[in-house]
Amino acid sequence: MGTYCEIQVFETSRVNAKRQIRRLIEEARRLESKYTRYRDDSFLSQINGSAGNQNGIRVDIETAKLFEHAQVCYEQSDGLFDITAGVLRRAWDFNLKQVPTESELQGLLPLIGFDRLTWQEDILFLPENMEIDFGGIVKEYAADSLAKLARELGVKRGLINLGGDFAAIGLQPEDKPWQISVSHPDNRAKAMAHINLHExxxxxSGDYERFFVLDGKRYSHLLNPKTGWPCAGLTAVSVAANLCTVAGSFATIAMLKPKKDALDWLRKSGLPFVFMDDAGHIGGPGLIG
Amino acid sequence: MKNTASRSLITLSASALALPGIAKADAPPLNSSLSYKISSYREDDLSREQVPFGDLGRYDIDVHQFKFISPLGRDYALFIDANHENMSGASPWFSTADNDGQPIINMSGASGIYDSRSEIAIGARYYSLTGNIGGAIGYSEENDYRAKYVSVSGSRNFNNDLTTLTVSASHSDDEIFPSDAERFNRVRKENKRAKSLAVSLSQILSPVASFQTALSLTGQSGYLSDPYKLQDSRPDNKTQVAFSNSLRYYFIDANGALQGDYRYYRDDFGIHSHTLDLSWFQNVTNSLKIVPMLRYYSQSPADFYSNIDDFLKPLSENQSSDYRLSAFGAISGGLSFVANFGGWITTLTAERYVANEKYSAFTVDKPSPGLVQFTRLSLGVTYEF
Known part of the structure; x- marks a missing residue:
């Protein structure tokens, strides 16, 4: 998944644990090879390759349901969380630390808009030059999917960690909650906060080293799909929910909203969360220790 | 506007819960498995009072069952079943009256019956987001009997997967060609067909309780008599209706579940029956489960049942002295141990069954002298890989 992944399973039988983990890795690989942006043979690459194709592309139920969830994210964020916003990477290169011109961004904005996707039953028509990026959805979904599979395989206690997206199965041995350290946006090796996760x-979601500072201004890789410019809200946010997918949607949408709106919105949800703002202030109702 | 974000939570949770990896209620088995089970079924000998002449021994059956299950891709599963049974012993041949007018049994040939039955069935099932659909075909053969059958069934989950509706149908076509037909003037070759339709509904009532109810209808036609009995003539058609209910409740503190089943059955031979089952599933450790079981069964007699064969009656008139058509009650108890270690699941079951007209919930006018008592032991192993 292009990131650090870890599966922990607590079992009395080592043979069972190994078999369970083998099946879980298989499932993780299946989802990765289907939805990665980094392989030309992934289904996501085929979808993006179909842009402009008049026949569209037929998608399976799993992918269709991911699009449905993406639509809910789009609607709930008033268009801020948009899986078609990935084209902005064509103008923003965070390694080169270059700020694109307004006209470059204006040229890309017409290629963004979830509502520009059209469907005929299970056939998706992706307009020319547009692209889909399931960031903020698919890794989180994979964590939940692995946790569900683990439960079906008989795992009573375990933790799935897909590059910082966690799904817990039961509590830790001795019935302790899983204590999860959330990385600091400026330095992944440092912990920003700890959160207790039960089930x-x-x-x-956050800047996580993918930002640059130019002339004293911080440019985050989280871009507003309506303007093409980085969002100037929170620096990092972690959310706990019944599902990692739900937590991921909340975290991503919160990062795209202005700071005050984001915090109000998160507080109203009643979900435990921890955030860091641009001044380095850390807070939130999920904070422990 | 007060609850905008809470509404977001509900909306986002609802769409996340619809994702297949999270929602998938119906999935093929996750692993392949190979099972073998050996059972030994032993009927108690009859007493000299019941059988004045000849052997007292009854039926013994040894059963070997093999089962192979394998997922095929992500959405399909394959099932193969193969069974082999060896039967030996004797069964009631005809029934006469002793000097006091009480029924006595005459057992089938002193040399006894030896037979074996082999069966193979193959099935496949497709699992989708909302349910599953599948079918199977099977074939079984013994010295004097051949059966072919086909079955299909489909399940659909709705109401957030809390409710499952299952519909199944089956058809079987059997041939009967009794041994020594000429010598004993038995039928040479007969056919029997059965069609069955069943609908069941299961409902998860709470995180610890579930309920299932089912209705099944079976129609049999053809030769339904027992060709090995001297005087046995049953109608050519039979319609059976069964209504089953099952409630399972998990007691968190006890780490065990109680399951109660009740089944009502009736057919147009005139038999009504009640079956009441109670099982307790006790988890002892994560890998050991103990299941004690108790069952009560009682039925009314078939309209044409007689405990003494009337040889003056023409065969065109229905009559049978088969103990299975008499009024009786039966109590059985069993105990199972299920152990799961390192991919191996071992099941050991012992069961004792006692039938007696005294246990009957129905009036017994003509008690059968041939009611059966049996003991069954079975040992099964399943290996998942």
Whole structure:
């Protein structure tokens, strides 16, 4: 998944644990090879390759349901969380630390808009030059999917960690909650905060080293799909929810909203969360220790 | 506007819960498995009072069952079943009256019956987001009997997967060609067909309780008599209706579940029956389960049942002295141990069954002298890989 992944399973039988983990890795690989942006043979690459194709592309139920969830994210964020916003990477290169011109961004904005996707039953028509990026959805979904599979395989206690997206199965041995350290946006090796996770999922969204500072201004890789410019809200946020997918949607949408709106919205949800703002202030109702 | 974000939570949770990896209620088995089970079924000998002449021994059956299950891709599963049974012993041949007018049994040939039955069935099932659909075909053969059958069934989950509706149908076509037909003037070759339709509904009532109810209808036609009995003539058609209910409740503190089943059955031979089952599933450790079981069964007699064969009656008139058509009650108890270690699941079951007209919930006018008592032991192993 292009990131650090870890599966922990607590079992009395080592043979069972190994078999369970083998099946879980298989499932993780299946989802990765289907939805990665980094392989030309992935189904996501085929979808993106179909842009402009008049026949569209037929998608399976799993992918269709991911699009449905993406639509809910789009609607709930008033268009801020948009899986078609990935084209902005064509103008923003965070390694080169270059700020694109307004006209470059204006040229890309017409290629963004979830509502520009059209469907005929299970056939998707992706307009020319547009692309889909399931960031903020698919890794979180994979964590939940693995946790569900683990339960079906008989796992009573375990933790799935897909690059910072967590799904817990039961509590830790001795019935302790899983204590999860959330990385600091400026330095992944440092912990920003700790969150206690009982059952369910935890997801984080943030700058995480993918930002640059130019002339004293911080440019985050989280871009507003309506303007093409970085969002100037929170620096990082971690949310816990019944599902990692739900936590991920909340974290991503919160990062795209202005700071005050984001915090109000998160507080109203009643979900435990931890955030860091641009001044380095850390807070939130999920904070422990 | 007060609850905007809470509404977001509900909306986002609802769409996340619809994702297949999270929602998938119906999935093929996750692993392949190979099972073998050996059972030994032993009927108690009859007493000299019941059988004045000849052997007292009854039926013994040894059963070997093999089962192979394998997922095929992500959405399909394959099932193969193969069974082999060896039967030996004797069964009631005809019934006469002793000097006091009480029924006595005459057993089938002193040399006894030896037979074996082999069966193979193959099935496949497709699992979708909302349910599953599948079918099977089977074939079984013994010295004097051949059966072919086909079955299909489909399940659909709705109401957030809390409710499952299952519909199944089956058809079987059997041939009967009794041994020594000429010598004993038995039928040479007969056919029997059965069609069955069943509908069941299961409902998860709470995280610890579930309920299932089912209705099944079976129609049999053809030769329904027992060709090995001297005087046995049953109608050519039979309609059977069964209504089953099952409630399972998990007691968190006891780490065990109680399951109660009740089944009502009736057919147009005139038999009504009640079956009441109670099982307790006790988890002892994560890998050991103990299941004690108790069952009560009682039925009314078939309209044409007689405990003494009337040889003056023409065969065109229905009559049978088969103990299975008499009024009786039966109590059985069993105990199972299920152990799961390192991919191996071992099941050991012992069961004792006692039938007696005294246990009957129905009036017994003509008690059968041939009611059966049996002991069954079975040992099964399943290996998942």
């Amino acid at each position: 369910g999922g935890l997801a984080s």
